[in-house]
Amino acid sequence: KQEVTQIPAALSVPEGENLVLNCSFTDSAIYNLQWFRQDPGKGLTSLLLIQSSQREQTSGRLNASLDKSSGRSTLYIAASQPGDSATYLCAAPTDSWGKLQFGAGTQVVVTP
Amino acid sequence: GAGVSQSPSNKVTEKGKDVELRCDPISGHTALYWYRQSLGQGLEFLIYFQGNSAPDKSGLPSDRFSAERTGGSVSTLTIQRTQQEDSAVYLCASSKTGSGNTIYFGEGSWLTVV
Numbered sequence: 001k002q003e004v005t006q007i008p009a010a011l012s013v014p015e016g017e018n019l020v021l022n023c024s025f026t027d028s029a030i031y032n033l034q035w036f037r038q039d040p041g042k043g044l045t046s047l048l049l050i051q052s053s054q055r056e057q058t059s060g061r062l063n064a065s066l067d068k069s070s071g072r073s074t075l076y077i078a079a080s081q082p083g084d085s086a087t088y089l090c091a092a093p094t095d096s097w098g099k100l101q102f103g104a105g106t107q108v109v110v111t112p
Numbered sequence: 113g114a115g116v117s118q119s120p121s122n123k124v125t126e127k128g129k130d131v132e133l134r135c136d137p138i139s140g141h142t143a144l145y146w147y148r149q150s151l152g153q154g155l156e157f158l159i160y161f162q163g164n165s166a167p168d169k170s171g172l173p174s175d176r177f178s179a180e181r182t183g184g185s186v187s188t189l190t191i192q193r194t195q196q197e198d199s200a201v202y203l204c205a206s207s208k209t210g211s212g213n214t215i216y217f218g219e220g221s222w223l224t225v226v
Contacts, residue, residue: 032212043116043203044217051212089155097162098143098207098215102155 002027002094006103014111019077021106023090028068031096035064035075036089038105044089048075080110114138116218118204124224125194133189133221137206144187145207145215146179150200158202161187162209194225 003026013019023033032051036044050057050066050073057064061078077084087107091100117136125131137144146158157171161181172178176194181187191198201220207213 034215036217043118043219044205046214046216049214091155097160097168098209098213099145099157099160099168100147100155100215101157104154 002030002092002101004090004092004101004103006088006090006106008106009104010107010109012109012111013080015080015082017080017110019075019080019084019108019110021075021077021088021090021108023073023075023103025071025073025092027092028071030066030068031093031098033064033066033073033090033092034100035062035073036091038087038089047088080108082110082112084108085110116204116206116216118202118218118221120221121219122222122224124226127196127225128193130190130192131194131223133191133202133204133223135187135189135204135206135218137185137187137204138216141206141208141216142184143207143209143213143215144181145205146187146189147203147205148200149203149220153200155203158189191223194223196225199223199225 005024034049035047048057048064063076087105089105091102142163144161148156159179160168176192179189203220205217207215
């Protein structure tokens with residue numbers, strides 16, 4: 001059974017610093033891994049999807065890496081801004097149908 | 113529509129009443145998921161529909177919960193005889209197929225049982 005862990009649970013950084021968010025998974029036979037952002041009182045916004053054949057994926061200031069052998073994915077957010085404050089969740093499918101197992105999330109606060 | 117649409121956005125109901133939550137997925141998406149997020153808790157899988165295949169109901173917490181998907185599009189999640197522990201955000205998501213495609217979430221239906 002795929003289990004997903006995110007550490008730390010919370011993170012506070014000053015504006016301009018780079019953010020590094022960690023995600024660990026137990027089953028290396030992973031189909032893909034998806035990163036989401038959740039703002040308070042809102043649904044989830046998809047940020048990046050990394051396929052099992054990829055090592056990283058980039059979108060603007062966001063870069064996500066995937067290392068299947070070590071069971072880790074890392075989300076990098078360059079030059080953080082107060083608007084990046086949110087909870088970031090990673091998720092991996094538990095089967096070929098795409099049913100997702102979520103981590104508990106990392107709550108990020110970027111201070112001006 | 114442009115995104116996954118859910119209604120109602122907020123629902124307050126009395127304990128013991130039935131509620132229906134609606135999800136309208138992105139046009140052309142064959143996969144549809146329901147998740148639940150309780151206050152301070154992680155996301156919990158409830159049910160999954162893929163095309164005309166039998167749904168994966170393995171996450172439904174009790175037989176008071178049921179869901180259907182009509183015409184391969186709109187889905188309704190029904191909770192019968194609601195209990196206070198059912199209070200949560202119910203999130204619907206859709207994707208083009210199953211694994212391998214980005215999964216898009218709606219804004220959720222916030223359910224409060226009093």
